[in-house]
Amino acid sequence: xxxxxxxxxxxxxxxxxxxxxxxxxxxxxxxxxxxxxxxxxxxxxxxxxxxxxxxxxxxxxxxxxxxxxxxxxxxxxxxxxxxxxxxxxxxxxxxxxxxxxxxxxxxxxxxxxxxxxxxxxxxxxxxxxxxxxxxxxxxxxxxxxxxxxxxxxxxxxxxxxxxxxxxxxxxxxxxxxxxxxxxxxxxxxxxxxxxxxxxxxxxxxxxxxxxxxxxxxxxxxxxxxxxxxxxxxxxxxxxxxxxxxxxxxxxxxxxxxxxxxxxxxxxxxxxxxxxxxxxxxxxxxxxxxxxxxxxxxxxxxxxxxxxxxxxxxxxxxxxxxxxxxxxxxxxxxxxxxxxxxxxxxxxxxxxxxxxxxxxxxxxxxxxxxxxxxxxxxxxxxxxxxxxxxxxxxxxxxxxxxxxxxxxxxxxxxxxxxxxxxxxxxxxxxxxx
Amino acid sequence: xxxxxxxxxxxxxxxxxxxxxxxxxxxxxxxxxxxxxxxxxxxxxxxxxxxxxxxxxxxxxxxxxxxxxxxxxxxxxxxxxxxxxxxxxxxxxxxxxxxxxxxxxxxxxxxxxxxxxxxxxxxxxxxxxxxxxxxxxxxxxxxxxxxxxxxxxxxxxxxxxxxxxxxxxxxxxxxxxxxxxxxxxxxxxxxxxxxxxxxxxxxxxxxxxxxxxxxxxxxxxxxxxxxxxxxxxxxxxxxxxxxxxxxxxxxxxxxxxxxxxxxxxxxxxxxxxxxxxxxxxxxxxxxxxxxxxxxxxxxxxxxxxxxxxxxxxxxxxxxxxxxxx
Ligand SMILES: Cc1cc2nc3c(=O)[nH]c(=O)nc-3n(C[C@H](O)[C@H](O)[C@H](O)COP(=O)(O)O)c2cc1C
Numbered sequence: 001x002x003x004x005x006x007x008x009x010x011x012x013x014x015x016x017x018x019x020x021x022x023x024x025x026x027x028x029x030x031x032x033x034x035x036x037x038x039x040x041x042x043x044x045x046x047x048x049x050x051x052x053x054x055x056x057x058x059x060x061x062x063x064x065x066x067x068x069x070x071x072x073x074x075x076x077x078x079x080x081x082x083x084x085x086x087x088x089x090x091x092x093x094x095x096x097x098x099x100x101x102x103x104x105x106x107x108x109x110x111x112x113x114x115x116x117x118x119x120x121x122x123x124x125x126x127x128x129x130x131x132x133x134x135x136x137x138x139x140x141x142x143x144x145x146x147x148x149x150x151x152x153x154x155x156x157x158x159x160x161x162x163x164x165x166x167x168x169x170x171x172x173x174x175x176x177x178x179x180x181x182x183x184x185x186x187x188x189x190x191x192x193x194x195x196x197x198x199x200x201x202x203x204x205x206x207x208x209x210x211x212x213x214x215x216x217x218x219x220x221x222x223x224x225x226x227x228x229x230x231x232x233x234x235x236x237x238x239x240x241x242x243x244x245x246x247x248x249x250x251x252x253x254x255x256x257x258x259x260x261x262x263x264x265x266x267x268x269x270x271x272x273x274x275x276x277x278x279x280x281x282x283x284x285x286x287x288x289x290x291x292x293x294x295x296x297x298x299x300x301x302x303x304x305x306x307x308x309x310x311x312x313x314x315x316x317x318x319x320x321x322x323x324x325x326x327x328x329x330x331x332x333x334x335x336x337x338x339x340x341x342x343x344x345x346x347x348x349x350x351x352x353x354x355x356x357x358x359x360x361x362x363x364x365x366x367x368x369x370x371x372x373x374x375x376x377x378x379x380x381x382x383x384x385x386x387x388x389x390x391x392x393x394x395x396x397x398x399x400x401x402x403x404x405x406x407x408x409x410x411x412x413x414x415x416x417x418x419x420x421x422x423x424x425x426x427x428x429x430x431x432x
Numbered sequence: 433x434x435x436x437x438x439x440x441x442x443x444x445x446x447x448x449x450x451x452x453x454x455x456x457x458x459x460x461x462x463x464x465x466x467x468x469x470x471x472x473x474x475x476x477x478x479x480x481x482x483x484x485x486x487x488x489x490x491x492x493x494x495x496x497x498x499x500x501x502x503x504x505x506x507x508x509x510x511x512x513x514x515x516x517x518x519x520x521x522x523x524x525x526x527x528x529x530x531x532x533x534x535x536x537x538x539x540x541x542x543x544x545x546x547x548x549x550x551x552x553x554x555x556x557x558x559x560x561x562x563x564x565x566x567x568x569x570x571x572x573x574x575x576x577x578x579x580x581x582x583x584x585x586x587x588x589x590x591x592x593x594x595x596x597x598x599x600x601x602x603x604x605x606x607x608x609x610x611x612x613x614x615x616x617x618x619x620x621x622x623x624x625x626x627x628x629x630x631x632x633x634x635x636x637x638x639x640x641x642x643x644x645x646x647x648x649x650x651x652x653x654x655x656x657x658x659x660x661x662x663x664x665x666x667x668x669x670x671x672x673x674x675x676x677x678x679x680x681x682x683x684x685x686x687x688x689x690x691x692x693x694x695x696x697x698x699x700x701x702x703x704x705x706x707x708x709x710x711x712x713x714x715x716x717x718x719x720x721x722x723x724x725x726x727x728x729x730x731x732x733x734x735x736x737x738x739x740x741x742x743x744x745x746x747x748x749x750x751x752x753x754x755x756x757x
Contacts, residue, residue, distance in 0.1 A: 160517055
């Protein structure tokens, strides 16, 4: 571990700037909330990207730092061994390629950071470098790359592989991959002979920033090592304040022991705030959203199957997971679900709360802003990544609640920026 | 496949106005984007965006960036297949077609690569391959893989059936399990069928030393550089364009081709003359609209969904290249 050269701010951050949270929004180029009351008039119009271009403009109007576009390259068959449940729940498919959308967003916004997800296991490094450079040029220095290593064997089979490499090897390959990508971005010509990748490329397109802002979401120990070494921005979803603090401290320690500045890397926590005019209304909404009887419950089960590659359709919803259950997927998730369902059931264990949020944030803009402020004071920084995918699909209605309700409340308290600072995306992040 | 007309009348004699496509000069991206918007406004049918090397910006992303300021023009990316596996190419072009509501095209360029990039897997790459026959076979395989992916979602698969709780009808999505000599891809694509079914495919004719090569025998549109080649190209495909390079664009000659591809216009005075004086005489005053394939007068059935072979053979090339013919 050495790299972490990172970005430098144009001027050193003021105390006021330090108090302000970094806010991002994580979203999928997928169907919007097609089966919800605020679905809009055409449930298939998301494909032309217009919804997401409007969304990007709304994010910029609210001075949100960045949009992060998720990606995967697969129609999962984890739940019930077929595509049917996935096509009811729409957790990963249908989905469009986020890159052309990011290119369109680069022209309809001026200051918003634009982070695209690309997998080191699926894209060849030269192609990744060229695409990210192009986005950085088109956006005038606002591109970021969410580095993922993928975990779906069906995605591997889409690019001519039989299976993906196992978890830690994926990170060791990713390390060499990013080293090579960095050469593409910083050298006029590249001659690289690594243990996984070889390249002789006479000329590559340079980005505007010295490289795109590197983002990562390592949750495991090897993932966190990788993130601390390379990432300018980490997105994560540890649950609860102690786990959030432990995560941030773990990243800072890794940076320090490698001789880097502990704050060289920003950490954002994923949240799904549930907002209403009264706390009681918000709680009622939460109860509906995470009810074990609604169709959203199937969505969460399918999602759980997809992140773990375990078929939860094989288990009785009203029983605990059998103690002798085994999996070729994520054993850690199966073990956690065994523990959580012991003496209860899958249905009971999953009821009432969501997976995609580091904190339970349910209330009015004021009470939720209070909680976010307390969380940042306790954890030490650096901000939040908003996401509505876990509890339900995105709608303009939800965007309005957050961008016209919660964000202005944070802004009034000096906790969120009301405009953008100077410089590139990387420089702006470094100045916070 | 239409048969050759031994003596096709000149475009002017049939009363159909010629198609006009424009090959945008590389270089500064702001200038490229401004030029695309301007060509859109004067009613050019499609622009061809330069690609070709890792030192240039990716043309598909330029097309995505241009898609809002240039809301009508066709957006054609010149892209080497050898940059990435067929899945990525099929996916990104499918998305471009959706994002532009049916205006995406692909100018295929299967020339040998000028770079070498390999990894420790045993997947075939074009790096270091100079044998044109091998590249041609690999390209046929690549196109067949892409075609299998574009064909993996039937029209109407997005049902958004709230009552039935199903967004996609799973019976309308097939797993191609494509396995060719060079490429394999399980599929399906993770996105729905795009507005045109697939992007329009264009190629230069003849593409290289190989006669009857894969690119020209599979393209919807062929680009020739001299009038003498028009009738031979027409034997291969429905729509043929005559390329006018540089000053030739200032005075388009009569042609039996369906229209022109204007290229190499970098001199500002020539650019102004062609855009403001020549083009208005060639194009309908309001420009043409609709799907790119319709504007280019391509037969709709070449873009239709076709039922996949129920028993895919291990060497599936023949079953799937059909979709592109
Ligand atoms: C906020 C967040 C966003 C993520 N986005 C993606 C994504 O777009 N695509 C993907 O394949 N994985 C995504 N992941 C998964 C991570 O890349 C990573 O695999 C996961 O956090 C587990 O950590 P590990 O790889 O260290 O085990 C995301 C994770 C988080 C927390």
